[in-house]
Amino acid sequence: EDKVVQSPLSLVVHEGDTVTLNCSYEVTNFRSLLWYKQEKKAPTFLFMLTSSGIEKKSGRLSSILDKKELFSILNITATQTGDSAVYLCAVDSNYQLIWGAGTKLIIKP
């Protein structure tokens, strides 16, 4: 059965800290891995990763995929209170997205 597991489930850090969120997966037909940020409403897209070892970067956020070890990490540097959200990882397998349960990140001022 396809599954996506995120860790930790929740994380509390202070503003300015760097965090690393993990996503591991086991799927039958991997096509891509996506990261989303979810605040109060719907998820908003962050990154799509298809190739191993190529870092995607957007401002203070970056992500990388390891297709051999079947995981991805999302890094956030110099965290701000506005980064507080649930970060969701999803894997595209056979044109369906298999979602992790998310990591709830809380940034304390």
Add this chain to the structure above:
Amino acid sequence: DTGVSQDPRHKITKRGQNVTFRCDPISEHNRLYWYRQTLGQGPEFLTYFQNEAQLEKSRLLSDRFSAERPKGSFSTLEIQRTEQGDSAMYLCASSSGLRTLHFGNGTRLTVT
């Protein structure tokens, strides 16, 4: 705003009633997805359309659930004889086939 829009934002209904939600995707997107999300979980796939064809349905979609996309544009999701376990956020998303989903803000269903 040309994003994905969902209506209503919040629906409160009594157990046993029928409810219908609407989703208007981004106009040039040919794929439309319905998801259900409960607290502390990622979105659960319900069903997916390419144009007007419903190509995939999850086992979660019992016979009380039906979705349509009659003209390949907007979609409706109907739940008949609602149960308390149906209480959740129902998310609609669309894409142009690049697997980068654009989500609506969801319809929160509360079944009392």
